[in-house]
Amino acid sequence: xxxxxxxxxxxxxxxxxxxxxxxxxxxxxxxxxxxxxxxxxxxxxxxxxxxxxxxxxxxxxxxxxxxxxxxxxxxxxxxxxxxxxxxxxxxxxxxxxxxxxxxxxxxxxxxxxxxxxxxxxxxxxxxxxxxxxxxxxxxxxxxxxxxxxxxxxxxxxxxxxxxxxxxxxxxxxxxxxxxxxxxxxxxxxxxxxxxxxxxxxxxxxxxxxxxxxxxxxxxxxxxxxxxxxxxxxxxxxxxxxxxxxxxxxxxxxxxxxxxxxxxxxxxxxxxxxxxxxxxxxxxxxxxxxxxxxxxxxxxxxxxxxxxxxxxxxxxxxxxxxxxxxxxxxxxxxxxxxxxxxxxxxxxxxxxxxxxxxxxxxxxxxx
Amino acid sequence: xxxxxxxxxxxxxxxxxxxxxxxxxxxxxxxxxxxxxxxxxxxxxxxxxxxxxxxxxxxxxxxxxxxxxxxxxxxxxxxxxxxxxxxxxxxxxxxxxxxxxxxxxxxxxxxxxxxxxxxxxxxxxxxxxxxxxxxxxxxxxxxxxxxxxxxxxxxxxxxxxxxxxxxxxxxxxxxxxxxxxxxxxxxxxxxxxxxxxxxxxxxxxxxxxxxxxxxxxxxxxxxxxxxxxxxxxxxxxxxxxxxxxxxxxxxxxxxxxxxxxxxxxxxxxxxxxxxxxxxxxxxxxxxxxxxxxxxxxxxxxxxxxxxxxxxxxxxxxxxxxxxxxxxxxxxxxxxxxxxxxxxxxxxxxxxxxxxxxxxxxxxxxx
DNA sequence: CGCATTACGTAATACGCATTAACGAGCGTC
DNA sequence: GACGCTCGTTAATGCGTATTACGTAATGCG
Numbered sequence: 001x002x003x004x005x006x007x008x009x010x011x012x013x014x015x016x017x018x019x020x021x022x023x024x025x026x027x028x029x030x031x032x033x034x035x036x037x038x039x040x041x042x043x044x045x046x047x048x049x050x051x052x053x054x055x056x057x058x059x060x061x062x063x064x065x066x067x068x069x070x071x072x073x074x075x076x077x078x079x080x081x082x083x084x085x086x087x088x089x090x091x092x093x094x095x096x097x098x099x100x101x102x103x104x105x106x107x108x109x110x111x112x113x114x115x116x117x118x119x120x121x122x123x124x125x126x127x128x129x130x131x132x133x134x135x136x137x138x139x140x141x142x143x144x145x146x147x148x149x150x151x152x153x154x155x156x157x158x159x160x161x162x163x164x165x166x167x168x169x170x171x172x173x174x175x176x177x178x179x180x181x182x183x184x185x186x187x188x189x190x191x192x193x194x195x196x197x198x199x200x201x202x203x204x205x206x207x208x209x210x211x212x213x214x215x216x217x218x219x220x221x222x223x224x225x226x227x228x229x230x231x232x233x234x235x236x237x238x239x240x241x242x243x244x245x246x247x248x249x250x251x252x253x254x255x256x257x258x259x260x261x262x263x264x265x266x267x268x269x270x271x272x273x274x275x276x277x278x279x280x281x282x283x284x285x286x287x288x289x290x291x292x293x294x295x296x297x298x299x300x301x302x303x304x305x306x307x308x309x310x311x312x313x314x315x316x317x318x319x320x321x322x323x324x325x326x327x328x329x330x331x332x333x334x335x336x337x338x339x340x341x342x343x344x345x346x347x348x349x350x351x352x353x354x355x356x357x358x359x360x361x362x363x364x365x366x
Numbered sequence: 367x368x369x370x371x372x373x374x375x376x377x378x379x380x381x382x383x384x385x386x387x388x389x390x391x392x393x394x395x396x397x398x399x400x401x402x403x404x405x406x407x408x409x410x411x412x413x414x415x416x417x418x419x420x421x422x423x424x425x426x427x428x429x430x431x432x433x434x435x436x437x438x439x440x441x442x443x444x445x446x447x448x449x450x451x452x453x454x455x456x457x458x459x460x461x462x463x464x465x466x467x468x469x470x471x472x473x474x475x476x477x478x479x480x481x482x483x484x485x486x487x488x489x490x491x492x493x494x495x496x497x498x499x500x501x502x503x504x505x506x507x508x509x510x511x512x513x514x515x516x517x518x519x520x521x522x523x524x525x526x527x528x529x530x531x532x533x534x535x536x537x538x539x540x541x542x543x544x545x546x547x548x549x550x551x552x553x554x555x556x557x558x559x560x561x562x563x564x565x566x567x568x569x570x571x572x573x574x575x576x577x578x579x580x581x582x583x584x585x586x587x588x589x590x591x592x593x594x595x596x597x598x599x600x601x602x603x604x605x606x607x608x609x610x611x612x613x614x615x616x617x618x619x620x621x622x623x624x625x626x627x628x629x630x631x632x633x634x635x636x637x638x639x640x641x642x643x644x645x646x647x648x649x650x651x652x653x654x655x656x657x658x659x660x661x662x663x664x665x666x667x668x669x670x671x672x673x674x675x676x677x678x679x680x681x682x683x684x685x686x687x688x689x690x691x692x693x694x695x696x697x698x699x700x701x702x703x704x705x706x707x708x709x710x711x712x713x714x715x716x717x718x719x720x721x722x723x724x725x726x727x728x729x730x731x732x
Numbered sequence: 733c734g735c736a737t738t739a740c741g742t743a744a745t746a747c748g749c750a751t752t753a754a755c756g757a758g759c760g761t762c
Numbered sequence: 763g764a765c766g767c768t769c770g771t772t773a774a775t776g777c778g779t780a781t782t783a784c785g786t787a788a789t790g791c792g
Contacts, residue, residue, distance in 0.1 A: 020510050020535075022748060033772050038750055053770060068533065070510040073451075074443035075748035078777050085488070104470060111491060120508070121489040122451070125481035141436040142486065145443065163434070167386055313679040388778060399742050404780055419740060441778035444747050 021067040030063035032056055037064070041071065042081070077145060086114055086335055087149030089124045089140070091156060103152050106174060109328030110150065117336050122146050144169060148339040150331055170338035174331050176219040184338060186330045186346045190223035190304070191230065193320040193351035197271060197302050198231025200318075200353070204361045206269040206300060207237060210262055212280045213273045215248035224273045224304045250283030256290040263299065268362035274305025274322070281307065285314070300359035318356030323349055387433040396429035398422060403430070407437065452480055452701055453515035455490045455506070457522060469518050472540060475694030476516065483702045488512050510535060514705040516697055536704035540697050542585040550704060552697045552712045556589035556670070557596065559686040559717035563637060563668050564597025566684075566719070570727045572635040572666060573603060576628055578646045579639045581614040590639045590670045616649030622656040629665065634728035640671025640688070647673065647683070666725035684722030689715055 023037040030037070040052050040060040052060075063069075073083035088110065090103055114121050124143055140160040143149040148170030151161065156173070158180065164171050165182050176187035201209055211228045213221055225244060232239045242262075247253040250272075262270075270288075272280040281303050293299050295315075303319035330346045337344030389403040396403070406418055406426040418426075429435075443449040454476065456469055480487050490509055506526040509515040514536030517527070522539070524546065530537050531548050542553035567575055577594045579587055591610060598605045608628075613619040616638075628636075638646040647669050659665050661681075669685035696712045703710030 024748085034749080035751085035772055035774095036770090038748095039771090042750070051770080056770080068507040068510060068529065070507055072444070072449070072748055073511055074440045074449050075777090076750080077440040078438075078444050078747090078779095079749045079751080080777065081750060111489065115491040120491070120511075123477065123487040123489060125477055125486055142439050145439045145449075145486075163436075390778080400779080401742060401744090401781080402740090404778095405741090408780070417740075422740080438778055441747090442780080444749090444777090445779045445781080447747065 020072075021069045023069070023071075026060065026064045026067055026069050029067065030056070030060045032060060036060065040064075041069075074145065077147075082147045082339065083145075084119055085122045085146040086119045086332065086339075087122045087124055087143040087146035088152070089143050089149055090152040105324035106152065106328035106331075109325030109330075110332050111328075112325070113329035113332040117332065119147075119332070119336065124149075140164065148172070148335045150174060150335055170335060172331050172335040172338065174327065176223070178219070184334055184345075186327060186334055187219070187348055188322050188327060189348040189350050190220060191227035192348075193353070194224045194227025194271075194304050195231040195234065196353050197304065197319055198228060199235060201269045201271075201300060201302065201359060202231070202235035202237060204300065204359065206362050208265070208267040209237070209269045209271060210242070210267050211244045211271050211273070212250055212254065212284050213244065213246050214250060214275055214280055215246055216275065221273055221275070228271065247283075250280045251286065252283075254283040254287045256287050259287045259291050259293070263293070267299075269300040269302065269359065271302040271304055271319075274303060274307075274319075278308035278311070281311075281317070285311075295358055296360040298363055300362065302356070302359055315357040316354070318359035319354050320351040321354050322351055386438075387435045388438075389435070392426065392430045392433055392435050395433060396422070396426045398426060402426065406430075407435075448513050448705075449511075450485050451488050451512040452485045452698065452705075453488045453490055453509040453512035454518065455509050455515055456518040471690035472518065472694040472697075475691030475696075476698050477694075478691070479695035479698035483698065485513075485698070485702065490515075506530070514538070514701045516540060516701055536701055538697050538701040538704065540693065542589070544585075550700055550711075552693060552700055553585070553714055554688050554693055555714035555716050556586060557593035558714075559719070560590045560593025560637075560670050561597040561600065562719050563670065563685055564594060565601060567635045567637075567666060567668065567725060568597070568601035568603060570666065570725065572728050574631070574633040575603070575635045575637060576608070576633050577610045577637050577639070578616055578620065578650050579610065579612050580616060580641055580646055581612055582641065587639055587641070594637065613649075616646045617652065618649075620649035620653045622653050625653045625657050625659070629659070633665075635666040635668065635725065637668040637670055637685075640669060640673075644674035644677070647677075651677075651680070661724055662726040664729055666728065668722070668725055681723040682720070684725035685720050686717040687720050688717055 023034045023041070027034045027037045036052060036056065037060055040057050041064060071083070073085055076083045088107075111121060122145065140157065141164075143164070149164075149172075151171065151173045152175075156177075161171065161173075161183065162180060165180065171184065173183055173185040174187075175185065177183055177185045198209065209228075209232065211225060213225060228244070229239050232243065242265075245254070270284055272284045274281065284301060288295060288299060288301065295301060301317065303317040305319065305322050307314065307317055327349050330349055334344055334346040389400045389407070393400045393403045402418060402422065403426055406423050407430065454473075477487065488509075488511065506523065506529075509530070515530075515538075517537065517539045518541075522543075527537065527539075527549065528546060531546065537550065539549055539551040540553075541551065543549055543551045564575065575594075575598065577591060579591060594610070595605050598609065608631075611620070636650055638650045640647065650667060654661060654665060654667065661667060667683065669683035671685065671688050673680065673683055693715050696715055700710055700712040
C-alpha cells in the first residue's frame with residue numbers, strides 16, 4: 001500500500017519535487033517550527049493574546065507561497081477543523097446523460113454561492129454507477145470528508161441520512177423534507193405559486209380546472225395539489241372529485257376520449273405538475289394534440305414548473321418558473337451557516353409566475 | 367473550535383451515544399486490538415501470510431455491525447496518504463448561466479469515469495477566493511489539495527500551470543495543448559473528422575468547398591483547417607486562396623452578396639467550424655437564409671462539430687459529433703494513471719460522422 | 733523432546749495538522 | 763539582581779486509521 005508513497009519514511013522532504021509540501025517543509029524554509037506555520041496559516045479570529053509577530057508571519061506566508069503549500073483537507077478535518085469543502089451528494093448521477101432530470105440548474109446556484117462564501121465543492125460520485133463507494137453504508141459516510149453536505153434527489157436512504165443528522169454532521173436537503181426530525185432543507189413555495197396560477201386562470205374566466213399529476217407522494221407533488229385546491233377555493237370555484245387526475249402513467253391514461261369528456265363537462269383549463277420526466281405535461285400535450293383542440297383558444301394549459309429541455313421548441317407554457325439557481329444558493333447559505341455552528345433557517349424560495357402562451361380566456365359556452 | 371467535538375478528551379467512549387463508534391470501541395467489544403479491527407475491516411486482496419482467523423474475523427464483524435461502525439473517511443485518507451480526490455479547474459464558472467459554452471457535456475463523462483475509478487471530484491472555481499491561498503496567482507495552487515487536477519478552458523495561465531507540471535503534480539488539460547512541455551492532455555481528432563466530412567462532400571460530387579472559420583488561433587480551429595485542406599487534397603480538389611474564409615465576426619462579414627459571389631464562382635458546399643458561440647455556423651445559416659438558397663438542394667452545408675443548443679430546433683446539420691463525454695472520461699483515465707504514477711497516454715478521441723440533413727449532391731451545373 | 737515453522741495477534745508508529753502547556757527572552761520594578 | 767510579566771515560539775500530544783515489526787502459542791519434523 002506504500003508503493004505509491006513518494007516520501008520515504010520520516011524524512012521531511014528529501015526527493016522534494018514529487019510530493020505536495022507539508023507544513024514541516026514550510027517551517028524549515030521559514031526557519032520556524034511546524035506549530036508556528038499552523039498558527040500563521042489558520043486564521044484564528046479570537047487570537048487571544050498569543051499572536052505571531054508580523055515579521056515571522058510574513059516570512060511564513062512567503063515560504064508557503066513559494067512552495068505552493070496547500071493544507072491537506074483530510075488532516076485538517078481529522079484535527080477537528082474545517083477544510084473549506086462542501087459536499088454535494090446526489091443519488092442519481094449528478095450529470096445524467098438524459099437531459100431530463102438534471103441537477104444542473106441547481107448547481108449553477110450552488111457553485112456560485114459556494115464560491116462567494118469561499119468554499120470549494122466536492123462532488124461525491126459513484127452513488128449510482130457503483131464505483132467508489134459502491135453500495136453499502138459507507139457510500140454515504142464518505143461525505144464526512146467535507147465540512148458539510150448538500151443532498152439532491154428525492155430518494156435519499158432515510159437511515160443513512162438520519163445517522164448523519166444525529167451525529168451532528170451539517171446536512172442540507174434540497175427539496176422539502178420534513179419527515180426526518182432535524183433535517184435542514186430548502187424548498188420552493190409550490191403552494192403559493194400554484195395558487196397564483198389558478199388565481200390567474202380564474203381571473204381569465206375559467207370555472208372548471210383539472211390538475212393532472214403523477215402517482216407520487218413526493219412533497220413537491222403534494223404541495224402543488226394543495227396549492228391547486230386552495231387556489232380553487234380562493235377563487236370560489238368548486239373542486240369536485242374529478243378536479244384532480246392522478247395517474248401513474250399520464251401518457252397512457254390521459255386519452256383523447258378522457259379529455260373530450262372533460263371538455264364536454266365544461267372543463268376549460270388543465271394544469272400539470274412538473275416532474276423529472278415531465279410525464280404529466282407530456283401526456284396533457286399529446287392528448288390535446290390528438291384531439292385537435294386549439295390550445296390557447298379552446299383549452300388553456302398551464303405547467304406548474306419548467307418544461308423539460310427537449311420541449312424547448314414548443315410554445316412557452318403558462319405557469320411558473322422554479323428558481324433553481326436561487327434554491328441552490330439558498331441551500332449553500334444554509335449549509336454554510338450550519339457548518340459555522342449557527343442555528344440558521346432559510347425561508348421557502350418563491351417561484352416566479354410565467355405568463356406564457358398556453359392560457360387565455362375560455363371560449364364562451366355554447 | 368472544539369465545540370462540535372462530542373468526545374471529551376482521550377477517553378474512548380464515555381458519553382457513548384452522541385458520537386460514532388471508533389475502531390477502538392469495536393475492538394473493545396470484540397475483545398481484540400484496534401489493529402485487528404483495521405485488518406478485518408480493510409479488504410486487503412494481497413493478504414500475504416498475515417491473516418486473521420475466521421473466528422475472530424466474524425466476532426469483529428459482528429461487533430462492528432452491532433455498533434453501527436463506519437470508518438472515518440478523513441482518517442482513512444490521512445493514513446493512506448492520498449485522498450481519492452480529482453480536481454476540476456475551470457477559468458470561467460463551471461456551470462455558466464448561458465447555455466452556450468458550457469462544460470456540462472464534458473462533465474458527464476468526467477463524473478461517470480471518476481465514479482468508475484473510485485474518485486470523487488473537487489470543483490475549483492477560478493474566481494473563488496476560499497481556502498488557504500488568497501486570490502491571484504495562488505488561486506491555482508489550491509488544486510494541490512487533490513491528488514491530481516483536470517483543467518478546462520483554453521485560457522489557462524501558462525506560468526502557474528507550468529509550475530504545477532514541473533513539480534510533478536498530475537495535471538491533464540482537456541483540449542490539445544502542446545506548447546507546454548510535459549503537459550498531459552486529451553483532445554478530439556478534428557483533423558481526421560474534418561477530412562471525413564470533406565471526403566463525404568466530395569463523394570457527393572462537390573468540387574468547390576469553402577471553410578468558414580473564426581479568427582482564433584486555438585488548436586481546435588487550426589486542426590479543422592488542416593483537416594479541411596488535407597481533405598481537399600485527398601479528394602483531388604484545388605484549394606485556392608479563397609477556400610478558407612476567416613473572419614473575426616462571421617455574422618457581420620458573411621454577407622448574402624459574398625455568398626452569391628461564391629455560388630456564382632461554382633462553390634456548392636460550405637463548412638463552418640464549431641466554436642463556443644457558434645458564430646461561424648450562425649453566419650453561414652443566416653446568409654443562406656437571406657439569399658433564399660435552398661439548403662440541401664442548391665448549397666450543401668456542414669458543421670464541424672455540434673450545433674449550439676439554441677439551434678436544436680433547426681434541421682440536423684451534416685458534420686460530426688464531438689464525443690464530449692468520452693473526452694471527459696478519457697481525461698479522467700489519463701489523470702488517474704498519472705496519479706498512480708503510471709506513464710500513460712491517451713490517444714486522440716475520434717469524432718463521429720453525422721449524416722445530417724444539410725448536405726446532398728450538388729445541383730447539376732448550368 | 734528440541735528446535736524450526738507457522739498461524740494469529742498486538743504494540744508501536746506514521747499520516748498532516750491544530751491545539752496547548754511550557755519555555756526562553758526581553759523588560760521593568762522595587 | 764531576584765522577581766514578576768508579557769510576548770513569541772516551540773515541544774508535545776491527539777484526531778482515527780493503516781501498516782509494519784514483533785511476540786507468543788500452536789504445530790511440524792526428525
